Amino acid sequence: MSIAEAEASQLAVEQPSGLWSDAWRRVRRNPAAWVGAGLLLFFVICAVFAPVIAPYGPQESVGSLAAVPPGPSAEYPFGLDEQGRDVLSRIIYGARLSLLVGVVSVAIGLSLGMVLGAISGYFGGRVDGVIMRFMDLMLSIPGFLLAIGLVTLLGRGLFQIMFAIGITTVPIFARLLRGSILAQREADYVLAARSVGTPGLRLLTVHILPNSIAPVIVQATLAMATAIIDVAGLSFLGLGPNDPGLPEWGKFLAENASRLQNSAHLVFFPGFAVVFSVLAFNLIGDALREAIDPKLRA
């Protein structure tokens, strides 16, 4: 065996570790990621199996109408609301809405933002200039204000709200992906692919995108947290989903904000449901960022 062959066989023993397997290993070692994933799993189970887990239906009146509804008791652990509905059951059903809002609005923002960012970063030049100036314009309007504006314009349907929140994230995703693509565009492996005649679209989707997507994924996780907070905020301002029966947490909280003095449980339970679901996404996003960002590696 020649020296070169010996070296080659030794090298082969050490598995080359890619960006993703490296990142995955670091995420697994991070206790915060586990807590976040556990919380998220808990909410997903609540959302999927709501009819099985919840003791009552979200609209079911189990008590009587009351100006000062009864607080937590052994029978109703989270108490009842003013219409005699079980708060615990409403919160369990509410998990469906919050997760839906988080996922759908981010999916809308992500898909629009990624298309714009990819076009901008890949083609550059005047197209890039026009798209990015427009993104700057959107960024100069604070996101939540933009969401308020869009909901006022489009109406208070659940989809319109998700769309409005999604739109506010478009410039963030577009800029992020553009920057990431610009960093990859001149890399040697892209030049190599180009020199063997890989067509443009394939170059973008197969070679550049997979290597530029990491920061976008991190941002998407964190954006879900923001989306849940934003929909709660819109509800609080009276711009939440207009279907009165929806057990949306922010709406639930907002409708009872004036009952804070005598029925604090109607504010605190939905409020903490929002906090913990947001925390789940923040913990996961944070762990992903630490795993992917080379600067944060110890």
Add this chain to the structure above:
Amino acid sequence: MLRYVAKRLLLLVPVLIGLSILVFAYVRALPGGPAIALLGERATQESVEAINRELGLDQPIFVQYLRYAGNLIQGDFGSSVLSRRPVVEELLERFPATVELGFAAILFAVLAGIPLGFVAAKRYQGVLDNTSLVASLIGISFPVFFLALIMKYIFAVRLGWLPSIGRLDITRSLEHPTNFYVLDAIIAGDGAAFVDVVAHLLMPAIALGTIPLAIIARITRAATLDVLSEDYVRTARAKGLTTAVIDRRHILKNSLLPVVTVIGLQTGLLLTGAILTETVFAWPGVGTWMLNAINNRDYAVLQGGIVFFAFLVVVVNLLVDISYAFLNPRIRYQ
């Protein structure tokens, strides 16, 4: 430097034009209109037309825009349909309330956040570091209005320590030359009013400042960790400088650059957070003003308010960029 500032200011022009068109188009596209908001749903066709004529809403859309843009350049934002007062006048009254609140919030965030982040970095992976990391993550997970409600419940409803709404006790009279109530109380030399104003400011400012506090602490920590391993820190230590001097002159000063950026980026967050915080504490600022304008289709207020908000965000970002050069002499703008 001057040339850079001039160039940036010039670049503001297309942004502002684009913004004014966007906002103008948006406000016209809103369902309903000022006539309906004023007269109610059952208004007659004639009275709606009369009001539209009076407000110039019967003109072609581009004529309306040109007139609006022309007035804007002269600093005329039009008049509120509801109060019939000039938008600028109302803005000057409302704006100080929001600035006072925002400034107090940022002050709280900076005064608590920078030392916290700095100490956490110095005790990297210690108990304090880990605790503050977890606490800051929990902090940014709280919707600002929920935090505001919790504080209101504990400190106003349960303990009765702090007032829960407004900027000043309604029984108290105070001259308002500046509309910054803290300044007004100082100018009037009224100690009791000053205490009252600060008591009213405390809860809203802390509620609004908590998320920026968490973010500033995290960024300070990361920036300090970066600087800690720099050669010049080791050199300073080797020279025998005291820890206090190294901390202050070599580490803290150099780690402040990203912190300044983040403080600048908080402006937008602070303004929107103010809308929610002002609602909880019935704070008569820009946030509650614009929310009213949305509900009443008050075109002029809405247009003026959004353009003004955006202008503020853009200007603060410019100031942040300029402040880099002062904090880091290596950065020189051409």
